[in-house]
Amino acid sequence: MKIAIAQLNPIIGDLPGNAQKILSAAQKAAAKGARLLLTPELSLCGYPPRDLLLNPSFVAAMGMTLKQLATDLQPNLAVLVGTVSQNLKAHSTGGKGLFNSIALLADGEVKQVFHKRLLPTYDVFDENRYFEPGLQASYFTLDNIDIGVTICEDLWNDEDFLGKRSYPVNPIADLAILRVDVIVNLSASPYSVGKQQYRESMLKHSALRFEQPMIYTNQVGGNDDLIFDGRSFALNRQGEIVCRANGFTTDLIIVQFDEAQRDLQLSSVAPLYQSEEEEIWQALVLGVRDYAQKCRFSKVVLGLSGGIDSALVAAIASVALGKENVFGVLMPSPYSSSHSVSDALALGENLGIETTILKIGELMAGFDHTLADLFAGTEFGIAEENIQSRIRGNLLMAIANKFGYLLLSTGNKSEMAVGYCTLYGDMNGGLAVIADVPKTRVYALCHWLNRVREIIPQNIITKPPSAELKPGQIDQDSLPDYEILDDILQHLIHNHQSAAQIVAAGHDPVIVNRVIQMVARAEFKRRQAPPGLKITDRAFGTGWRMPIASNWAAVKNAYQTPTTPKSMTPDEQ
Numbered sequence: 001m002k003i004a005i006a007q008l009n010p011i012i013g014d015l016p017g018n019a020q021k022i023l024s025a026a027q028k029a030a031a032k033g034a035r036l037l038l039t040p041e042l043s044l045c046g047y048p049p050r051d052l053l054l055n056p057s058f059v060a061a062m063g064m065t066l067k068q069l070a071t072d073l074q075p076n077l078a079v080l081v082g083t084v085s086q087n088l089k090a091h092s093t094g095g096k097g098l099f100n101s102i103a104l105l106a107d108g109e110v111k112q113v114f115h116k117r118l119l120p121t122y123d124v125f126d127e128n129r130y131f132e133p134g135l136q137a138s139y140f141t142l143d144n145i146d147i148g149v150t151i152c153e154d155l156w157n158d159e160d161f162l163g164k165r166s167y168p169v170n171p172i173a174d175l176a177i178l179r180v181d182v183i184v185n186l187s188a189s190p191y192s193v194g195k196q197q198y199r200e201s202m203l204k205h206s207a208l209r210f211e212q213p214m215i216y217t218n219q220v221g222g223n224d225d226l227i228f229d230g231r232s233f234a235l236n237r238q239g240e241i242v243c244r245a246n247g248f249t250t251d252l253i254i255v256q257f258d259e260a261q262r263d264l265q266l267s268s269v270a271p272l273y274q275s276e277e278e279e280i281w282q283a284l285v286l287g288v289r290d291y292a293q294k295c296r297f298s299k300v301v302l303g304l305s306g307g308i309d310s311a312l313v314a315a316i317a318s319v320a321l322g323k324e325n326v327f328g329v330l331m332p333s334p335y336s337s338s339h340s341v342s343d344a345l346a347l348g349e350n351l352g353i354e355t356t357i358l359k360i361g362e363l364m365a366g367f368d369h370t371l372a373d374l375f376a377g378t379e380f381g382i383a384e385e386n387i388q389s390r391i392r393g394n395l396l397m398a399i400a401n402k403f404g405y406l407l408l409s410t411g412n413k414s415e416m417a418v419g420y421c422t423l424y425g426d427m428n429g430g431l432a433v434i435a436d437v438p439k440t441r442v443y444a445l446c447h448w449l450n451r452v453r454e455i456i457p458q459n460i461i462t463k464p465p466s467a468e469l470k471p472g473q474i475d476q477d478s479l480p481d482y483e484i485l486d487d488i489l490q491h492l493i494h495n496h497q498s499a500a501q502i503v504a505a506g507h508d509p510v511i512v513n514r515v516i517q518m519v520a521r522a523e524f525k526r527r528q529a530p531p532g533l534k535i536t537d538r539a540f541g542t543g544w545r546m547p548i549a550s551n552w553a554a555v556k557n558a559y560q561t562p563t564t565p566k567s568m569t570p571d572e573q
Contacts, residue, residue, distance in 0.1 A: 002033050002255075003035070003038065004029035004032065005217050007217065007249075008039055010044075016065065022039055029252065039079065041100070041102075041116075041188040042100065044081055045082075046223060059086075077106075078105065078142055080102050081105055082101075083102070098132065100130075102149055116134055118154050119131055137178060144259070146181045148182070148183040148184070149186070157172075180212070182213045186217050187218045194276070196231050213236050215255065216234065221250075221290050230248060230251060231246075231247045231270075232251070235264070241269055243264075243267035245270060280437070281448070297404070297430075299406070300325065300405055300406045301326075306336075307466070308461060313433045314353060316433055316434075323352040326354070327353070328353050331358050331360050341357070350456075360395070388425075393427070397428055408430070408432075412434050412435070412442050416529065416540055418518035436541070438482075464476070484507065487505075492516065
């Protein structure tokens with residue numbers, strides 16, 4: 001029996017459009033002789049629908065769309081569709097009113113419904129807010145083949161592989177007890193660096209442990225801050241990859257179930273990426289393209305400072321949307337170096353994007369004049385520096401408003417972590433493209449991008465990074481070297497380590513304490529930042545839920561040293 005895997009890119013809430021995508025995939029699958037078509041988790045409404053699920057009319061419309069889809073499908077093809085279903089016992093027994101479900105459509109009707117059993121509530125997930133967990137392992141029979149159905153998180157509870165259980169039950173083990181012939185998993189699993197290798201290792205372990213062929217179907221596309229990489233795949237009973245879909249694009253692949261061997265046969269296997277930089281690049285390009293298109297923007301604007309961050313964002317945008325749809329704005333001040341302008345213009349020429357120059361010296365003088373009496377007797381400082389950034393932010397927003405462009409913010413993760421950014425200035429924007437990319441990774445991506453020909457001018461890569469808000473300024477006047485800063489942030493943010501543990505890893509106690517304080521004090525800025533594309537397992541976005549007004553223990557009980565580190569004010573940057 002041929003089984004088709006439809007790696008779809010739904011638009012959240014677009015029920016008719018998503019149904020049409022499923023129908024189109026079904027037509028292609030049928031033409032290839034498939035008997036069963038798999039689609040991702042919540043493929044009918046897109047994942048994550050979030051509080052759309054609290055709208056009864058949205059849920060009702062999903063049900064009607066599902067029934068119509070069942071009618072429209074070919075009669076010789078069974079299709080598994082991700083949807084929601086009503087928990088009819090909720091009023092009498094309590095619990096949430098919905099299930100996260102998979103519907104089996106065949107012969108013009110909904111034949112069977114399967115419910116997700118494990119509901120994640122960590123990182124970006126909040127499924128207990130909406131759904132009641134399913135209580136039993138379920139399968140269906142098609143052409144004398146028993147097919148067990150699981151949904152996304154149902155895979156992620158193998159204590160032998162993970163070292164512990166996070167939930168009381170293991171749905172894969174329960175299906176193995178039922179001796180099904182193959183287990184399918186319909187997922188909407190967000191991307192993070194290295195996650196595909198982890199998925200494949202985990203499913204290989206399960207396939208070998210339970211002697212089960214397994215098929216994993218994943219959503220693809222960008223939805224707000226989340227990027228879904230697709231890369232659906234299947235394994236045979238020996239834990240060998242027998243097919244893999246392409247990454248970061250829609251795809252339809254066929255895998256054959258051999259009735260005699262009761263196993264999956266080798267099919268097409270798309271290669272893995274050669275480097276993390278290539279993988280991240282593909283993710284960010286997809287994230288920008290989908291965010292812009294799904295939010296109905298055709299063109300983007302961004303500030304080009306002559307620095308490496310804006311250069312990388314411009315390169316990503318030009319590939320994602322086409323060079324003709326990217327507008328770069330240079331806004332030099334009296335403190336800007338001549339090479340900042342020339343480097344930015346060289347970048348624009350390399351990318352083939354339109355650029356313009358708006359000098360801000362007169363605007364700065366206007367602010368100085370207006371504030372002269374109020375600021376009399378004070379020294380030039382952070383307030384005056386940040387006015388420059390806010391002037392630039394105002395100009396970019398004016399351009400975005402005037403022409404209907406999407407403004408891209410260009411700050412990196414290192415800056416966002418420690419607050420080295422200006423509210424209502426360089427933080428302005430509708431999407432923060434590299435907000436989850438540390439500065440050291442920004443450099444790595446630019447080196448990777450230049451591997452064939454120079455796209456990012458070499459001077460942008462080699463010169464010391466600077467905000468150029470005062471004469472001779474460089475980032476390291478205010479921050480540790482980025483190699484040191486990023487390693488501390490990795491220990492602190494990703495590994496959840498204490499100050500003492502970070503110091504034990506080889507870092508200066510004074511620097512560690514200062515970085516911890518900076519991260520804590522910058523929380524109010526991050527709360528007001530535009531959505532940032534998530535590429536790591538710990539991003540400043542929907543999965544980051546830190547309080548703003550708090551007496552954070554990591555700051556209060558920071559590593560004790562004889563020297564008290566300098567404390568930053570909340571808006572020092």
